Amino acid sequence: MSGPAAPALRLVPLELELSFATSDWRQDPVGLCRRALAAHGEPLRWAITAAEVRPGGQQWLRLEAVLLVP
Amino acid sequence: MSAELPTLLLIPTGIGCDQGGYAGDALPVARLLAAASGCLITHPNVMNGASLYWSDARIQYVEGWCLDAFTRGALRLRPQRRQRLGLLLDAAIEPELALRQRQVFEAAGATLGLEIGPLISTDAPLGVSLRLAAGGSSWGSLERPDALLRAGERLRQAGATAIAVVARFPEDSSAEALQAYRSGSGVDALAGAEALISHLLGRHLGLPCAHAPALAPLAPMAELDPRAAAEELGYTFLPSVLVGLSRAPDLLPPEHAALPGDLSIGQVGAVVAPAGALGGEALLSCAARGIPVIAVQSNHCLLQVGAEQLGLTVLGAPDYCAAAGLVLALREGLAPRALCRPLPPLEDLSG
Numbered sequence: 001m002s003g004p005a006a007p008a009l010r011l012v013p014l015e016l017e018l019s020f021a022t023s024d025w026r027q028d029p030v031g032l033c034r035r036a037l038a039a040h041g042e043p044l045r046w047a048i049t050a051a052e053v054r055p056g057g058q059q060w061l062r063l064e065a066v067l068l069v070p
Numbered sequence: 071m072s073a074e075l076p077t078l079l080l081i082p083t084g085i086g087c088d089q090g091g092y093a094g095d096a097l098p099v100a101r102l103l104a105a106a107s108g109c110l111i112t113h114p115n116v117m118n119g120a121s122l123y124w125s126d127a128r129i130q131y132v133e134g135w136c137l138d139a140f141t142r143g144a145l146r147l148r149p150q151r152r153q154r155l156g157l158l159l160d161a162a163i164e165p166e167l168a169l170r171q172r173q174v175f176e177a178a179g180a181t182l183g184l185e186i187g188p189l190i191s192t193d194a195p196l197g198v199s200l201r202l203a204a205g206g207s208s209w210g211s212l213e214r215p216d217a218l219l220r221a222g223e224r225l226r227q228a229g230a231t232a233i234a235v236v237a238r239f240p241e242d243s244s245a246e247a248l249q250a251y252r253s254g255s256g257v258d259a260l261a262g263a264e265a266l267i268s269h270l271l272g273r274h275l276g277l278p279c280a281h282a283p284a285l286a287p288l289a290p291m292a293e294l295d296p297r298a299a300a301e302e303l304g305y306t307f308l309p310s311v312l313v314g315l316s317r318a319p320d321l322l323p324p325e326h327a328a329l330p331g332d333l334s335i336g337q338v339g340a341v342v343a344p345a346g347a348l349g350g351e352a353l354l355s356c357a358a359r360g361i362p363v364i365a366v367q368s369n370h371c372l373l374q375v376g377a378e379q380l381g382l383t384v385l386g387a388p389d390y391c392a393a394a395g396l397v398l399a400l401r402e403g404l405a406p407r408a409l410c411r412p413l414p415p416l417e418d419l420s421g
Contacts, residue, residue: 007216007219008216009215009216009219010215011211011212011215011266011270013201013209013211015203015204022381025381026358026381027358028358029354029357029358029380030142030351030354030355030358033351033354034351044135044266044269044270044273045134045135045209045262045265045266045269046351047082047207047349047350047351047375048349048350048354048375048380049203049205049207049349049373049375050205050373050374050375050379051349051375051379051380052379053378053379053380053381059380059381061349064203064205064207064209066209066211066266068215068270
């Protein structure tokens with residue numbers, strides 16, 4: 001069967017630990033996470049699987065994701 | 071009754087939620103919240119009970135990637151009475167199991183009156199694999215996303231406006247994990263890979279999509295948990311997916327001209343989620359927009375990503391009955407804190 005050209009993509013799992021100033025985190029949580037993930041590929045599915053507000057005004061996160069990579 | 075309050079119900083898949091972590095076992099919750107809100111937007115994991123389903127015109131069935139895009143303001147929803155369904159079958163499905171899927175598709179037209187459109191098999195096996203993350207949540211992968219997208223494009227070209235995908239899933243390699251799931255104490259190991267398949271297709275096609283796994287029937291188990299039982303009633307998990315998609319809303323980019331009745335994130339008045347699973351994109355987008363977050367404490371899961379850990383302000387609800395009460399209060403314009411005792415003191419800024 002010959003079909004229309006679909007893009008060649010790979011699905012790549014990724015785990016990231018991130019830390020942000022809580023003031024930044026509260027303003028744009030999704031944008032911060034998506035930009036961090038975008039450095040590795042296009043986020044297809046992601047979630048924060050651990051988090052903690054740390055002393056010194058830091059928001060710590062662990063993200064698990066599956067990225068689309070050409 | 072006041073005007074409807076569009077409400078989002080989120081129960082993330084593959085994290086072992088007590089309610090919604092099995093076979094459509096959050097459907098009663100969805101029905102309750104649909105009645106309380108008048109308009110509930112939720113995702114297939116909540117609604118799909120394999121052979122069991124419930125159709126309610128107040129419920130909008132939206133796949134997870136599209137739901138994330140909706141909450142970012144990148145999509146609007148246009149409620150529909152009917153979609154023309156396409157069926158996409160993984161070439162890895164054995165002939166007898168594929169025949170069962172085709173017959174369910176035909177039965178949905180003959181018995182339920184759904185609009186049945188084209189079907190296709192992929193030009194290569196999709197190669198689904200399952201994976202549990204270190205924390206125990208379910209993920210997974212796909213070897214041939216290109217084959218999935220090609221088949222989806224052909225269905226769209228042939229006039230399908232919503233696509234049901236059936237992929238061959240590996241028979242669970244861990245008998246222990248399967249036993250735990252069937253006994254009501256485990257994670258749905260298939261859920262993470264299922265989400266990837268529908269996310270990938272929804273993102274690529276811009277059409278409503280949802281997934282059902284193809285698996286060989288299991289031997290009956292006397293101690294089967296009722297929450298998992300809906301998956302053991304038949305040969306396929308497809309009926310609920312077809313019914314859900316048959317009235318799924320169209321997905322429109324923001325530049326598309328709006329019509330009365332369209333739903334955008336600006337109209338959403340509440341979001342309901344398990345108290346320990348607040349770290350998903352849709353929930354965080356809503357919180358950042360100031361949409362009230364109702365965190366349900368009774369729906370335990372593997373994660374402990376709650377309001378305290380994320381620095382979020384939420385309305386706590388001990389269970390979904392209380393959450394429905396909060397949705398109703400918000401719909402009526404009542405301040406939820408006015409319903410609590412003791413009343414909080416005034417916030418005096420003058421001194």
